[in-house]
């Protein structure tokens with residue numbers, strides 16, 4: 440999907456919400472466990488309940504790999520359902536891959552071609568030749584981990600090398616990669632104040648921002664420091680929406696939670712136009 444289409448969706452739905460599909464068989468309502476594919480049944484219900492309020496879905500691949508072949512089948516069914524029923528919605532494989540070049544190409548084929556994702560998250564640690572194979576795919580986007588939402592982000596990402604923090608070096612150097620216009624970046628909502636300096640380096644790039652909801656990040660702060668004239672943000676919530684209720688009313692509760700976030704986003708979007 441081209442970025443212009445994503446921007447169009449944001450403006451139509453007045454939302455830049457990404458719903459994370461981190462589906463955990465221990466947390467989904469018990470009655471779904473009777474279904475032949477409980478993960479897909481849960482995802483389908485969540486997608487049908489939340490699609491009017493979001494512009495992206497982000498299955499975290501770990502939640503599918505954890506169930507082996509059955510989990511991978513559920514992921515394939517989820518992607519087929521999304522692409523057939525809601526092709527206008529941007530999809531993100533939260534896979535955090537990256538390897539030597541020929542292996543990266545295989546990862547890219549797996550997620551961009553076999554599963555038809557629009558984008559994938561990538562760890563930048565192995566550098567240019569591990570990232571550029573993903574950037575070769577037209578209409579696809581590579582989302583580099585820049586400054587993550589977890590506490591461990593301070594172990595390496597904020598450490599200075601010759602006076603420059605590592606996450607800033609990732610942003611600066613990646614801008615020189617071939618097809619760099621296909622890059623986006625992950626910045627945690629829990630690190631919202633860093634967004635001001637991040638925007639000095641990548642003023643236009645789209646940022647995937649996880650960490651609101653269960654991790655306690657603030658949507659208002661993320662918007663204050665990170666929003667651009669084209670919005671430039673996809674703010675993710677996973678557990679806060681998926682498990683808003685673990686009872687039979689889980690889908691209605693997910694609708695309410697997604698709608699609540701969308702309403703807050705609409706207020707933030709009005710600030711761009713005023």
Ligand SMILES: O=c1ccn([C@@H]2O[C@H](COP(=O)(O)O)[C@@H](O)[C@H]2O)c(=O)[nH]1
Pocket residue numbers: 459461499533586587588589625626627649650651652653654675676677678679
């Ligand atoms: O820095 C990062 C990068 C990725 N994630 C992922 O996003 C979701 C967040 O889930 P919540 O339930 O809304 O906390 C999850 O898949 C993480 O693996 C992140 O949290 N931080």
